[in-house]
Amino acid sequence: MTASQFVQFTLVVTGAPYTSQAPQTALHFARAAIAAGHTIDRVFLYGDGVQLATNLACAPSDEPNWHRSWSEFLSAANIPAVACIASALRRGVINDEERARYERDANNLASPFQLLGLGEWVESVASTSKVIYFHAGG
Amino acid sequence: MSVLIIIDQAPYGNWSGREALDMALSLAAFDQPVSLLFVGAGINWLRKQQNPAPIQQKGVNRNLAGATVFGIEELLADQDALQRYGLGAEDLLDGVAITHYDQDLLANYLHVVCQ
Numbered sequence: 199m200t201a202s203q204f205v206q207f208t209l210v211v212t213g214a215p216y217t218s219q220a221p222q223t224a225l226h227f228a229r230a231a232i233a234a235g236h237t238i239d240r241v242f243l244y245g246d247g248v249q250l251a252t253n254l255a256c257a258p259s260d261e262p263n264w265h266r267s268w269s270e271f272l273s274a275a276n277i278p279a280v281a282c283i284a285s286a287l288r289r290g291v292i293n294d295e296e297r298a299r300y301e302r303d304a305n306n307l308a309s310p311f312q313l314l315g316l317g318e319w320v321e322s323v324a325s326t327s328k329v330i331y332f333h334a335g336g
Numbered sequence: 337m338s339v340l341i342i343i344d345q346a347p348y349g350n351w352s353g354r355e356a357l358d359m360a361l362s363l364a365a366f367d368q369p370v371s372l373l374f375v376g377a378g379i380n381w382l383r384k385q386q387n388p389a390p391i392q393q394k395g396v397n398r399n400l401a402g403a404t405v406f407g408i409e410e411l412l413a414d415q416d417a418l419q420r421y422g423l424g425a426e427d428l429l430d431g432v433a434i435t436h437y438d439q440d441l442l443a444n445y446l447h448v449v450c451q
Contacts, residue, residue: 320363329447
């Protein structure tokens with residue numbers, strides 16, 4: 199393959215883990231894309247997709263842990279990962295800064311996710327990246 | 337570079353449409369051209385005289401009335417959806433254009449988002 203055949207992707211996940219297949223399908227796509235030499239410039243969680251960024255979910259030990267699989271993949275591949283801050287705050291996914299701002303007892307944003315605005319998604323849409331959406335379906 | 341955001345869920349029963357609208361408003365805030373298309377049950381977003389106060393929600397028609405002020409280029413209603421729900425142009429908010437949700441329409445946009 200020549201360099202021009204490689205694509206830069208942004209992945210947008212809007213379906214929640216254990217409710218929809220979206221995070222799982224997106225992870226399989228991401229692994230395949232990286233393995234084929236493509237790049238992923240950003241993973242953006244939106245709507246119910248932000249549930250993937252909590253570090254308080256406890257999957258039964260005999261089931262796949264999509265939270266941990268995603269976090270490990272993102273860290274290993276060094277891919278910037280963003281949970282939409284407006285979606286996340288509504289659904290109880292907060293970092294330490296928001297915990298202090300809203301005077302909550304705990305924070306639960308998993309590493310390496312950051313809480314940022316829709317501007318991050320707009321930047322991908324306005325760039326040359328190919329933006330792929332993983333919705334809940336149904 | 338023009339984006340089309342498609343809303344296919346009825347208002348109030350589901351949060352995805354509101355979050356799709358936020359996506360459109362966000363693009364507009366960054367001066368990116370964006371239009372909204374309402375299809376299927378999503379056509380009900382465009383009805384005049386909605387009254388969601390009894391279920392403690394804000395009227396989506398009020399959000400949409402401000403959409404073009406905030407830079408959203410077009411509010412589009414799918415003709416088939418209007419027929420399915422027995423709606424005519426007179427039932428819709430001001431500023432809505434009626435169109436056909438088909439390949440020719442989608443070909444006008446580089447980026448299509450359907451929640």
